Amino acid sequence: MASGQLSREEALACSGYRHACHVMLYSDTKTQLFGKIPIRHIVLMQMRYDGLLGFPGGLVNPSKETLEAGLTRELLEEVGVAVPVSEEDLVASRYAPAPFVFSSSSSSPYRLITHFYVKKMEEEQIREVERAAVSTATDHGLEVLGMVRVPLYTTKSKGGLGSFLTHSFIGNSRSQLVDSVLRLNMVSAEELHRALTHSLKTYS
Ligand code: GTP
Ligand code: MN
Ligand code: MN
Ligand code: MN
Ligand code: MN
Ligand code: MN
Known part of the structure; x- marks a missing residue:
């Protein structure tokens, strides 16, 4: 097992x-950007408070x-749908890299273990999550500012995944994203390498 990783x-x-506990919800899709760039998969992340x-x-x-x-309860709060998640969807449990984490809801630091899940859904279920996230989720506009889809392609001007990866991410969610899209063959190793190289150039 990789360092820092634990069994459930x-x-x-x-x-x-x-x-x-956090989860990457995703689906396959046949839609194409500009009618020509296959989007292939819808992967959901969120802009946090x-x-x-x-x-x-x-x-x-x-x-x-x-x-x-607990994860399903958080999903109801944050995306407005109590998406069922099972033990088989668990990908990795690990110690949070920093020994102490501060919570928005308590002033004292605490030691944290993060559990990361990946769950495949139907495209229509993902669209339902996106609608509920703005209409019924109690955290909308508060702890969650909006759901975002992750671009998995690279455009002619090198935009797409590489530019997305230049944003700032909580905890190790950036590696969770990169590892998952590679493991699930959503992006080839070569495409991912190009995207990571582009994101490093743009980071400055
Ligand atoms: P509060 O009500 O503010 O406590 O929020 P919450 O219960 O929704 O917790 P939150 O989603 O902020 O997650 C708790 C902690 O887990 C955060 O402070 C981060 O350190 C960490 N964390 C949050 N999101 C992610 C993520 O996507 N991946 C990983 N690895 N860690 C995360
Ligand atoms: Mn347009
Ligand atoms: Mn929450
Ligand atoms: Mn949260
Ligand atoms: Mn909470
Ligand atoms: Mn909360």
Whole structure:
């Protein structure tokens, strides 16, 4: 297992840690940008209240709810749909890189373990999530400023994924995105390499 990574059981046995669960919701799509650039997949992220991009989800209390039930509760708050998530959707559990994390809702720092899930949906379900995120989600305009789709293509002017990756991301959500699109073959290793190179050039 990669360094810092834990099994679900090991993670839940850690005392003195809080737990956060986040999920990458995605679907296939046949739509084309400008009628010619295949979009291939819809991948959802969100603009958070702190100005950073991240995945929907949040703090879960394992003494009161399962990790997955907590994640579903957070999804109801943040995207307006109680999307069911199962143990099989869990990709990785790891210690948050910084030893101490500050919460917006409490002033004291805490040690954190993050659990990352990936869940495939139908395109229409993703569209329903996008609609609910602005219409019924209680966190809309508060903790969540909006859902965004991740561009997975590279345009002629080198825009697309490379430019998207130049934004600022919460925690290790940028690596969670990059690792997932590669693992799920949403982007080829070569395309990803070009995008990462472009994002480094643009970062300054
Ligand atoms: P509060 O009500 O403000 O506590 O928000 P929340 O329960 O929705 O929690 P939040 O989504 O902010 O996640 C809690 C912590 O997990 C954050 O402070 C980050 O350190 C971390 N975090 C947030 N989003 C992500 C993400 O997409 N990936 C990873 N790895 N960590 C994240
Ligand atoms: Mn136009
Ligand atoms: Mn939340
Ligand atoms: Mn959250
Ligand atoms: Mn919360
Ligand atoms: Mn909250």
